[in-house]
Amino acid sequence: MSACVGVFAVSSSREKRTGAEALQREGELNRFFAEVERRALRIAEIGVRDRDEALDLVQDAMIKLARRYADRPADEWPPLFYRILQNGVRDWHRRQNVRNRVMVWFGRTSADDGGYDPVAAAPDPIGRTPDEELANEQAMDKLELAVAELPTRQREAFMLRTFEGLDVAGTATAMGVSQGSVKTHYSRAVHSLREKLGEHWQ
Amino acid sequence: MTEANDERFEQQAKALFDDSVDRLDAATLSKLNQGRQAALAELSTSRSRAEWVRWAPATGLAAAALVAVVMLRGPAPVDTPTINGAAAATDFEILIGEDSLEMIEELEFYSWLDVADAEVLDNVG
Numbered sequence: 373m374s375a376c377v378g379v380f381a382v383s384s385s386r387e388k389r390t391g392a393e394a395l396q397r398e399g400e401l402n403r404f405f406a407e408v409e410r411r412a413l414r415i416a417e418i419g420v421r422d423r424d425e426a427l428d429l430v431q432d433a434m435i436k437l438a439r440r441y442a443d444r445p446a447d448e449w450p451p452l453f454y455r456i457l458q459n460g461v462r463d464w465h466r467r468q469n470v471r472n473r474v475m476v477w478f479g480r481t482s483a484d485d486g487g488y489d490p491v492a493a494a495p496d497p498i499g500r501t502p503d504e505e506l507a508n509e510q511a512m513d514k515l516e517l518a519v520a521e522l523p524t525r526q527r528e529a530f531m532l533r534t535f536e537g538l539d540v541a542g543t544a545t546a547m548g549v550s551q552g553s554v555k556t557h558y559s560r561a562v563h564s565l566r567e568k569l570g571e572h573w574q
Numbered sequence: 575m576t577e578a579n580d581e582r583f584e585q586q587a588k589a590l591f592d593d594s595v596d597r598l599d600a601a602t603l604s605k606l607n608q609g610r611q612a613a614l615a616e617l618s619t620s621r622s623r624a625e626w627v628r629w630a631p632a633t634g635l636a637a638a639a640l641v642a643v644v645m646l647r648g649p650a651p652v653d654t655p656t657i658n659g660a661a662a663a664t665d666f667e668i669l670i671g672e673d674s675l676e677m678i679e680e681l682e683f684y685s686w687l688d689v690a691d692a693e694v695l696d697n698v699g
Contacts, residue, residue: 431609
């Protein structure tokens with residue numbers, strides 16, 4: 373009888389510990405998502421030029437990370453999360469290409485659906501003078517357009533390094549390429565953007 | 575000089591990006607929050623699924639052990655009907671007897687005879 377009680381006590385404490393660990397993990401993941409979600413949304417939005425689509429992609433990435441990698445160390449989450457997100461963006465572009473080909477075949481273009489409107493999608497301004505807001509919005513619009521026109525790998529390297537602040541190793545994991553490749557893509561992206569935007573940008 | 579310019583450009587780009595992040599509207603932030611909650615709910619679901627998967631091998635082993643025990647012990651004894659030796663011999667004699675075919679041919683007569691005997695017995699009683 374006492375042995376049974378002992379076994380129950382050990383089992384019960386293990387369950388309690390497991391439950392506490394799970395709750396702690398959930399809290400950590402919640403904090404990670406809360407910290408990263410807004411930047412991730414803007415990065416996805418620049419990638420696909422559509423906020424609603426970007427919201428879906430970010431949510432999918434969060435769900436996949438929670439489902440597959442929640443047990444991994446927290447410092448591995450940022451590159452894993454952005455890898456999932458970038459894969460989502462690439463898949464989205466593949467689907468769009470197929471869709472556009474079909475539309476062209478039927479004699480329509482995607483412009484018929486109402487293309488991306490930077491003014492309509494611009495975020496609400498807060499806490500700045502109207503002139504500053506306008507200048508920043510215009511500069512950001514130019515930057516967004518220029519970034520969106522970069523080749524995929526250069527765009528990913530630039531956004532992950534500059535906007536998200538991942539280091540070279542993290543960016544390499546997120547992109548699924550070598551660190552040398554990240555450095556090359558990033559360098560080309562910066563030079564290309566500076567060339568497009570000109571010296572008087574900003 | 576070029577490196578310094580690159581660095582300045584990166585800082586400007588980062589500042590503009592951070593500014594655009596800070597200016598996200600409330601509706602968008604609400605949608606992000608909903609997405610985050612959906613992801614965390616998925617975490618709970620996958621955890622309970624993992625619990626089930628953790629117990630599945632033990633359950634499978636227990637089921638396999640039960641099947642093995644049943645198979646080793648063999649089927650449970652079944653009460654089979656026993657044949658009374660004497661009765662069987664009598665039936666056999668009737669079957670091979672010469673009168674048996676005659677009885678089958680005149681089955682209606684024997685049936686009437688049986689009923690008639692019963693009526694006589696009732697009247698006597």
